[in-house]
Amino acid sequence: MRHTMMHFPLTIGGILTHAASIHGGVEIASRLPDGGTHRYRVADFAARVARLAGALRGLGLQPGDRVATLMWNHYAHLEAYFAVPAVGGVLNTLNLRMAPDDIAYIARDAGARFLIVDDILLPLFERIRASIEFERVIVVAQDGAATDDAYVDYEALLAAGEPFERLEPFAGGIDIDENAPASICYTSGTTGRPKGxxxxxxxxxxxxxCISLPDCFDLSMRQTLAPVVPMFHVNGWCLPFAALLTGVRLALPGPRLDARSLVDWFEQEQVTLSAGVPSLWCGFIDMLRSAPDMRARLSPALHLIVAGSACPEAMMVALDELGIRSTHAWGMTELSPVGAFSSLKPHLAGGTAERDDEALRYRLKQGLPLPFVQTRVMTDSGVAQWDGASVGELQVRGPWVAASYHGGVSAQSWTDDRWLRTGDVAHIDGEGYIQITDRLKDLIKSGGEWISSVALENALAGHECVQEAAVVAAPDPKWQERPLAFVKLRDGRHATGEDLIGHLASRFPRWWLPDAVEFVDEIPKTSTGKIQKTVLREIAATLRAKPELA
Structure with missing residues (x-):
């Protein structure tokens, strides 16, 4: 017997066709660099996507060609997200927070022919211009400044070009193999060169x-989404595609991501859903706490997704106290990126003080795997039981999990039976919730016993004076490694190293406690907001010469 279903390819052009024909009246708002707001409807967006697609084909774009973008979160970047892959090209987002040398490397490694860049980012582009040659540089002018005659003006390009008729609303789209490449994103390069x-x-x-499901982002026509997670990294967590698919109203925040600007934007657009890394929400929480009336001006339904690194318990509690729902999620560039969401099963929800505490413990886990994402924890003796205690490396596979890197580099990141090795140390409980305890490379081995840096960091973040904390291994002649804490205090707060170590003493064995606390003005982070522990480990090694650390 053979099935009798149609073969219908799953393509980005299909998302565009659906959005234009069903959600054409939905608004897309973008905050501009000068603080103004650009607004139009999905129908207008789709028409401009068709014009951009036609213009790119007019420049010679062929199927499989890469088009790089160096842009913030706004309407023109969204247009590129759909126009490039919808005509067979491959979108190559460049992470503007990376070092210029890495940005140039990524564009060269991907083989990008064209670049679309924000005018406010031209100074950054000029720093890499000599090391990467694009056939055309297309500039999105938003601040009104004059640009070099060598550049192509984005709006002029759209105005002069003919719309690609197969992408116009109700035209049915273009036939593309659903397995054809659509975009290439690069890891943040915490160990070696970024990988595509x-x-x-x-x-x-x-x-x-899948991320649109109720127990994930819960996307629907009733939501207003402000994706603070950058569109220049890992497809903006795939939210631009999911939003157009589901009819969500988009409120793209542009380059203004400081706490005050976010609060103002969330108030102006009555945002109901946003997503970002923990370090971004720290200032947001402090802003709302400093002026309680601000919370009342935001949507009562506001829901924040916290991912990119572990959500500290203190952050989730603070959001609860502000009446803001928060959900922890986990993912990787290699997972497109979302792999798990920590939504509560009904019988795990709170109701009493004891059950609220248990519910919080579950909410702080990385969560339940998304449908079709298979997980296992691998130990030296084989696959671990789902008992919430057996710890090993988390490994995953699924239909949106990478099977290799571009160019075949780092093949050791996959097992012989083709599971992705995440590099995370984890256990899975009987309910199926994943709990990541550390990165393999960040575990601290002291006297032959393992210490979790993440557990210490989360506990330190719970101290009322601590803004951020990081714990790394410092070399030790006797114990091999000992934990050293780096702490950024909240503005106007004071605490000593003894205070913070005393705070930890009631929660951990004595041998887990950091040997010292170093207070810093800023904790170094990667381009994606993750703590740069390689940098901190180098600092810790030099600090070993200090008498108090000897």
């Missing part, structure tokens, strides 16, 4: 469908 992950149309569509 190439997503297919099929993997993006499936991922967008």
């Amino acid at each position: 992950v190439v997503y297919s149309h099929r993997s993006i569509v499936l991922h967008a469908l």
Whole structure:
């Protein structure tokens, strides 16, 4: 017997066709660099996507060609997200927070022919211009400044070009193999050069469908989404595609991501859903706490997704106290990126003080794997039981999980039976919730016993004076390694190292306690907001010469 279903490819063009024909009246708002707001409807967006697609084809774009973007979160970047892959090209987002040398490397490694860049980012582009040659540089003018005659003006390009008729609303789209590449994103390069992950149309569509589910982002026509997670990294967590698929109203925040600007934007647009890394929400929480009336001006339904690194318990509690729902999620560039969401099963929800505490413990876990994402914890003796105690490396596989890196580099990141080795140390409980305890490379081995840096960091973050904390291994002649804490205090607060170590003493064995606390003005972070522990380990090694650390 053979099935009788149609073969219908899952493509980004299909998302565009659906959005234009069903959600054409939905608004897309973008905050501009000068603080103004650009507004238009999905129908207008789709028409401009068709014009951009036609213009790119007019410049010679062929199927498989890469188009790089160096842009913030706004309407023109969204147009590129759809126009490039919808005509067979491959979108190559460049992470503007990376070092210029890494940005140039990524564009060269991906083989990008064209670049679309914000005018406010031209100074950054000028720093890499000599080391990467693009056939055309297309500039999105938003601040009104004059640009070099060598550049192509984005709006002029759209105005002069003919719309690609197959992408116009109700035209039915273009036939593209659903397994064709649609975009390439690069890891943040915490260990060596950034590595490219190439997503297919099929993997993006499936991922967008699954993250839209009620127990994930819960996307619907009733939401206003402000994706603070940058569109220049890992497809903006796939939210741009999922939003157009589901009819969500988008409120793109542009380059203004300081706490005050976010609060103002969330108030102005009555945002109901946002997503970002923990370090971003720290200032947001402090702003709301400093002026209690601000919270009342935001949507009562506001829901924040926290991912990118572990959500501290103190942050989740603070959001609860502000009446803001928060959900912890986990993912990686190699997972498109979302792999798990920590939504509570009904019988784990709170109701009493004891059950609220238990519910909080579950909410702080990385969560339940998304449908079709298979997980296992691998130990030296084999696959671990789901008992919430057996610890090993978390490994995953699924339809939007990478099977290799671009160019075949780092093949050791996959097992012989083709599971992705995440590099995370984790256990899985009987309910299926993943709990990541550390990164393999960040575990501290002291006297032959393991210490979790993440557990210490989360506990330190719970101290009322602590803004951020990081714990790394410092070399020790006797114990091999000992924990050393780096702490950034909140403005106007004071605490000593003894205060913070005393705070930890009631929670951990004595041998887990850091040997010392170093107070810093800032904790170094990667381009994606993750703590740069390689930098801190180097600092810790030099501090070993200090008498108090000897």
